[in-house]
Amino acid sequence: MTAAEGPRRPGPVFMAAGALAVLALVALGIWQVQRLAWKTALIARGEAGLVAPPAAAPGPQDWAALTAADEYRRLSVTGRYLPGPQPLVRAVTRLGSGYWVMTPLREAGGWTVLVNRGFVPEAMRDAVPAPPEGPVTVEGLLRHSQPGGGFLRANDPAADRWFSRDAAALAAALDLPPPVAPWFLDAGTPGAATQGPGAEVPAGEVRAGDPVPGLTVVRFANSHLSYALTWFTLAAGLAGMLVWLRLRRPQGADPR
Incomplete structure (x- = not known):
């Protein structure tokens, strides 16, 4: 390629590799959307468990079946x-x-x-x-x-x-x-403690001077939407770049 000819359009191998990369990025985005649905259901289950009456603690026969959904x-x-x-x-x-x-x-x-x-x-x-x-x-x-x-x-x-x-x-x-x-x-129950050791808590839950219960910070992390948007944005950007590379006119080409 001479300076007068300028850059050429990408060949079929380059375009095929780029198309596969776009498909991979789209697949990752779809996977994160699926994970978002799973995590949303998991959070709903966890939030429901926080207000449900306390259940009997799982015994040794149940420990192997515990999952992340059982947290809280x-x-x-x-x-x-x-x-x-x-x-x-x-x-x-x-x-x-x-x-x-x-x-x-x-x-x-x-x-x-x-x-x-x-x-x-x-x-x-x-x-x-x-x-x-x-x-x-x-x-x-x-x-x-x-x-x-x-x-x-x-x-x-x-x-x-x-x-x-x-x-x-x-x-x-x-x-x-x-x-x-x-x-x-x-x-304890999250949010029950207010001031420190000896603070007002539900009757019978703690003696004066005892450790203060109820300070658990409940966190349900859910970043799958941002991950999905990131993958889809990368896919769109790469696809746009491939289209531009394919359609652009090489430098020095006759515009007629």
């Missing part, structure tokens, strides 16, 4: 809190910086679950009250385990430093009697 289900667990250590997991809530108090509970049916009894501020780190003695019924939200860590830091069981509520790691560190639930329970 309202549950009720009856049993006894186990004596011993209560790991503190770093937390930042609307009440400030502090810790979640993770206390193991032996369910009446013979299995163990970790209960996030609530939030305590930094000043209560070395003065966390013991859990109630005797049989208790705890209502709260099912939460999936959070392995690894958080706040850009890994959990350090040997040093008793926890940055995420990793049910399996916490159970191993406490040497809890099996079977142990692979999920944990966030005690």
Whole structure:
């Protein structure tokens, strides 16, 4: 190709590859639309579960069937809190910086679950009250385990430093009697706590000075619409570029 001839139109191989890329981008957009429908239904189910009466906590026979759709289900667990250590997991809530108090509970049916009894501020780190003695019924939200860590830091069981509520790691560190639930329970109803330790909460839900329950932040992330629009926009842009390349007149060509 000489300077006088200018750039040529793209050949059939280039155009075929470009067309395949457009189809791939469209397929990704359609997939995200399908994911959007799935996520919308999942969110609707989760929001309905937040206002539904608490159901009996799933036992060992049901754990394998739990999915992402079960997050934030309202549950009720009856049993006894186990004596011993209560790991503190770093937390930042609307009440400030502090810790979640993770206390193991032996369910009446013979299995163990970790209960996030609530939030305590930094000043209560070395003065966390013991859990109630005797049989208790705890209502709260099912939460999936959070392995690894958080706040850009890994959990350090040997040093008793926890940055995420990793049910399996916490159970191993406490040497809890099996079977142990692979999920944990966030005690309380979201939005119930108002001021801090000792704040007004539903009667019978917390004793004065106990960890503050009900601070769970419910998040249903749904970015599939923006993803779909991104893929469709890229497909349209690439298709437009291919059409322009195909239809443009080479430089130096006779316009007649």
